[in-house]
Amino acid sequence: MAAVAAPLVTVATGRIDRRIVLAVLIGLVGTANLASAFATSFAIVLVARFLIGISVGGFWSLAGGIALRLVPTKHIPRATAVIFGGVETASVLGVPTGTIIGDLSGWRTAFAAVGILGLTSLACMIFLMPKVPAEQTITFADLPKVFKDNAGVRAGIAITFLVITGHFLAYTFVRPILQGDGIDDNMISALLLTFGVAGICGNFIAGALIAKQLRQTVVCISVLLAVAMVMLALVDTGAVTAGFIMLLWGLGYGAVPVTFQTWILDAAPDTREAASSLYVSAFNLSIALGALFGGLAVDGIATTSVLWIGAALAILPLLAVSRAGRSAAASPE
Secondary structure, eight states: OHHHHHHHHHHHTTTSOHHHHHHHHHHHHHHHHHHHHTOSSHHHHHHHHHHHHHHHHHHHHHHTTTHHHHSOGGGHHHHHHHHHHHHHHHHHHHHHHHHHHHHHHOHHHHHHHHHHHHHHHHHHHHHHOOOOOOOOOOOTTHHHHHHHHOHHHHHHHHHHHHHHHHHHHHHTTHHHHHHHTTOOHHHHHHHHHHHHHHHHHHHHHHHHHTTTOHHHHHHHHHHHHHHHHHHHHHSOOOHHHHHHHHHHHHHHHHTHHHHHHHHHHHHOTTSHHHHHHHHHHHHHHHHHHHHHHHHHHHHHTOTTHHHHHHHHHHHTHHHHHHHHHHHHHTOOO
16 A cells, blocks of 8 residues: 555645645554554454555655755765664564563554554654645656656666565565574574664664765665575574574665665655655565565475575666666765
């Protein structure tokens, strides 16, 4: 749903102050989670999840580029890293925290906690964030035009599709792969936590590099992901080796959102929101396709086949980076 919502929300709210739009989307997430907590039927939960999908897609397409409007130019990479650092941290802490709350008090309490957290975030944003007037009016006709006319955007979308599809094609099945290597469930949980913490570090490392080394950072991401997947496929992994592999994998994937978002924003300085909406759509579509293709590979070939396919997809962006060139990426190297 987020893949469809990103361009829809961007176009539909083109004339509205971005602070207001973000506030509405955050409020919708909080309210929908509270509705799930007090739902009396599955239909209500389904509608609530639908609304959350719309909100998340729209929020991401706008929030990713909001740093450009809030800080001086020299601080944009760092500010963008802070924004996506929140995403990485939430990814690491959200699932285990929700699981603990659910185990202690039930799933309704977990949904209620997320809803309250969302509304608290809304209050903070209203008080702390300045007005951000809409810069331009976007139409649906602008979206394919941005993709068609901007080689840098096309390269960024292609890189996003390959890396994210490859990552989720393999990462979706990392638990059964590790179990197949004889690693117990408790250790796997620790390894996944290692992945998450490394992801937070990767986000901020990338934020420090992308201002002057954007293309090199993309290359490092591709290499780290591909090497981690190949190592997991080839090496007889014990806990220590698996920990090192998940560390590499986490560093690489953690750097993805801030790096790819910056690529898109640098490539389309005059059509940032339109380009960002295309990026968010490609990102979320790639998540779904990665899991789908991974399932087909596991059923048709073998569980470890997803590592080889994922590595191949992750390394292909090196071609796109080399062809895009300095001007397409708009990198200030």
